[in-house]
Amino acid sequence: MVSLQSMSIESPEADNDLTVPQEYSNLAQVFSPTRATQLPPHRDWDYAITLKEGTVPPRCRVYPLSQEEEKARFHSTLHLSSIRKCLLCQEEGQGIEAMHGLSGTQQPVGAISSYLVLPYGLATAPSIFQAYINEVLREYLGRSLIIYIDDILIYSSSWDQPMHDIWAVLCILLQNHLYCKLEKCEFHHKEVSFLGYIICKGSVRMQPCKMEAVRDGPTPQTHRELQRFLGFDNFCRCFIKSFSMVARPLTDLLHGAAKRLKWGPEAEKSFLEQKEAFSTAPVLQQPDPGKPFMVEVDALDVGVGVILSQHQGKARQLKPVAYFSRKLSPMERN
Incomplete structure (x- = not known):
């Protein structure tokens, strides 16, 4: 459980182009584009490819509305920044996803390079990150929060509750060196766009x-x-x-x-x-x-x-x- 009263947060970085809502100004670091591009620390969830014969990559379910969301009046969305750089690759597995340099790239032709961070395009990458972010935010998952890869929906039936939950979620993200794109976030709306849908109280429709x-x-x-x-x-x-x-x-x-x-x-x-x-x-x-x-x-x-x-x-x-x-x-x- 995150204690908002006892949580110690560093002073926000001077990112002049950020306009963070006043309620979350002390957590401006979580929206830092500079930090989002840095390599993450080693975690228990460092990405690795384990080759097992006969296994099938898991799939993420298409987003459904729950009964709790049906009653929600206020919605906020967070969009994680550079999820590819959120997980490091384990050293012993880097050779599996290595690739030759091709003509027209920055790498010399024929040179072999390995990914340091979670690579795009691999079949297991989305499910690995989904499992990781679910573990990070498991306390709020299904209660006031929905996650699909890098998109987070926070919902509540009262005005005060989402502020508490958003603050807590931002604290958890900052503690785990996860950052958001402020320009893709929405706070305290009765109607939001999420995963290709327009969501409001009691209904869902297609985006225009x-x-x-x-x-x-x-x-x-x-x-x-x-x-x-x-x-x-x-x-x-x-x-x-x-x-x-x-x-x-x-x-x-x-x-x-x-x-x-x-x-x-x-x-x-x-x-x-x-x-x-x-x-x-x-x-x-x-x-x-x-x-x-x-x-x-x-x-x-x-x-x-x-x-x-x-x-x-x-x-x-x-x-x-x-x-x-x-x-x-x-x-x-x-």
Whole structure:
């Protein structure tokens, strides 16, 4: 437990371009861009690659809202700076991720260099850092705080509680030589942007810029462009009714060995329907376990879809809580 009364903090560094909120001015060091670029100390979590046959890298779950967040009225976000430099690589494992110098780089051609800090691009790097930051902030995790890699969300139903929690979290980060990008942090807002979503009390919706990117995006011309379009759409599928069935003509184009897209009327219709769906994507309400749910189902020859809704508010309007859909496999279609 962090004691705010007894915590001794050094005087803030003179970073003239920082404008730290007055409540956290004594912790200005945690937003220092200079310190964020320095090598970290050795920790129990120094990064190492342990080669074990048959192991699969763990995945981080896509961010869900919890029941505690549903009641929150005030939100703050912190963005960690240079997480690649937060963990050192163990010396005995540095040779595994060594690489040859390439033409056009600062390293001599043919020279072998090893990473001193957590490298980008390795499959296990995100999960290692996620486990480390969870351990550092485990006292507040799930109670008033959510972490996804380098993004931290602090939420509270009262005005005073988030100030206490933010102060405590900043103290812990500073003690562990972890720093934040002040320009990407938000303090004491009723509505914040987090992991591609807009979060406010009791609801979550897509960011307008994400909706505009889909609406104004050009027609895919190659497999790679179509994969990029569908990958982004799939991230936001929880807002779209019967997404799998709407997107089926486009996903079918990726099957087979053909190198060129066979873009026909059915694919064009699916593309335009997805654009329209994302332009009018609804706000998903947070479910109330104490109220009854309404389930609407739909089944076609190519897929199934479900809408989960609840009557909410004084007007008792039926509002969507969640969407689910999936394509049927060839065996299921028979």
